[in-house]
Amino acid sequence: MMPVTLAQVAEAVDGALHIPDQARAPQGVFEPTVVSDSRQAHDGSIFVAIPGERVDGHDFVAQVAGKGAAAAIVEHPVDAPIAQIVVKDSVIALGRLARYNLAARRAADGDFTIIGITGSVGKTTTKDLLHALLDELGPTVAPFGSFNNEIGLPLTALHVGKRTRYLIAEMGANHVGEIARLTQIAPPDIAVVLKVGVAHLGEFGSRERIAQAKSEIVRGLAPHGTAVLNAGDPYVAAMARIAPARVLWFGLDDTRQEGAEPATTARDITLDDLDHPSFTLVDADGATAKVTLGISGRHNVANALAAATVARACGMTLERIASTLSRVDRISAHRMAVSRIERGGAHFTLIDDSFNANPDSMKAGLDGLAAWHAQDGRQPYRIAVLGAMLELGDTERDQHRQIGAYTVGKGIDEIIAVGNRADAHFDALAEAVSQGARERVEASGRDGVSIHWVHDAAQADELVVSAAANHADTVVLLKGSHMSGLSALAERWSK
Structure with missing residues (x-):
């Protein structure tokens, strides 16, 4: 997290600072890690106590105090020797603290870019590939696994520190309005939409409603932000109409009208005996490079194209993109x-x-x-x-x-x-x-x-x-x- 005082944390989350007797409150500026799992707490952490269906984080406040945590964000005071910031809703407070942290990073020295990714399939794999690419350009923060909701995204954003160059924010949704709330926490400079499929169809009711939910990431772009859209999905391609500024395209197919701007694509796709795809990567300017993915699955070619399009927008050469994609042989657990x-x-x-x-x-x-x-x-x-x-x-x-x-x-x-x-x-x-x-x-x-x-x-x-x-x-x-x-x-x- 960016350097902060305890008073600034309380102000950021709209909470009341409560320091029990025998509690040791941090003095001055510190750079805490923020956790919602008591097992991850350590000296100097801020623990966010979230009440859940099975486990209430408030039951572990005393435990994190014993580990040396600096403070806890709670919905009611707890009998524990630790500084506490009392809020109405700890999940909302977590989002507010993440938004404060990202605003502080934007105001600090050095360039900083937020990339948001959504889609019915491929979010986590694209995130993993993009993380490998952008890490070549500068310190990059990306979610562990599939941290893409109102808790996971803020926890990821709170890993952003004063040296972070890129934040990759995976954004998922089960309902209309959820991605809009996530973009309020982390307004992306670049928004990637992969595909509008039928995942969560029972929650949304129709593919059109799913498209509406996914389009919230484009509407939530920062001013002058860039939309990176799949030209092969008509629901995604239609989102170009609401993009505030530049649109970049990728995809294996093209559902747009003839004469549309070129897209980053792949030619001559082949699979080896272990299902690793090889292809010619073609960027929007027509430049080419040979790629053999280190991960399995033909479907991952489209995910690689999305990641490559973002990396090119961030200034990475095509040759370096191809080389890095070929070296990535491990992605998040339980994915091919x-x-x-x-x-x-x-x-x-x-x-x-x-x-x-x-x-x-x-x-x-x-x-x-x-x-x-x-x-x-x-x-x-x-x-x-x-x-x-x-x-x-x-x-x-x-x-x-x-x-x-x-x-x-x-x-x-x-x-x-x-x-x-x-x-x-x-x-x-x-x-x-x-x-x-x-x-x-x-x-x-x-x-x-x-x-x-x-x-x-x-x-x-x-x-x-x-x-x-x-x-x-x-x-x-x-x-x-x-x-x-x-x-x-x-x-x-x-x-």
Whole structure:
């Protein structure tokens, strides 16, 4: 965080400073870290006590005091020897403190740029690629994992200090108005919109409403800010009309009218046997460079183009962009992460893409599984372990059936749809995946596809280990919503 006094923190969050007896309040200017997890508190931290459904941060104020934390932001005074700033709403206070911190960084010496990223899919991967690129140009702060909401974004913004050159702010939304509030905390100088898909369709009601929510990042641009838009998505391309100033374009396809400004794109895309894309990167000026991504998945080419467009706008050469993209071989956990697993005497390759799922990302993961060693003549035994997709609205069952059918159509050998014994709705969605797969098998006459509907990750574990024991070359894709528990299964396998 930028240098600050305790009184300035209290003023920034519109709080009342309360210093109990025996509390040691910081004197003068200090540079605190701000945390909402008591386990991360240490000497000089500011702890934000957030009441949650299961855990109330106020119960841990005394604990962070014992760790030497400088102060706590609370909604009511706590019996603990620590300076406390009492506010009406600690989440709102967290956002106000982040906004204060970013304003202080803008007012300080040296250039500072905020890049906001949104989209139905690809936000975190694009953030990871862009972080690698911009870190070559100057100290860059980016969220850990997928910190993209009213708590995660401010916590990330509070890592910005006096030497920070770039802040990458990932912005997600389940409702109209959420991204607008995030841009009030961190008004972006550059706003990236990747795609308007059907994630959270059940919350929004229509793709048009999703587009409206995503467009808030463009409306929230700082004066004279730059919009970076996907030319291949008509919902995103339409946002150019509300951009306050410059628009830059990227994409593999182009839905705009003929004669539109050039976009950063990719030509001659090929995949190697491990599903790593190679392509010719072409910038808006027509300059080219060869890229081989260090991460898997053809769908990540579009994410790389978005990151490259921002990096070019920030002054990075095309050659340096290509070189850096080719070196990035690890992104946030549970996103197309490849590892070799030994389990119960069986061995298999794991493609862990279990962080979350919607129809677009589910198909992208299945495409990656289908492409695994497809070029070298090997035919691994391919298993798709699929969990349910949530927040898809009235068409959710049909969309799950379509994913089951799509999986069969990609030539996958074994399909394990994972439900939940304790949640009938979740279990029914997994059943729909298996139903769609069976219907596609019957319609196509394809033989030899094993289809399972199971009710917990333990059953999926047993099926995968059994299949891997019987097939020397087995590759497994894990893909499902966070609630499916598949990420826990990946962690169990990796121990």
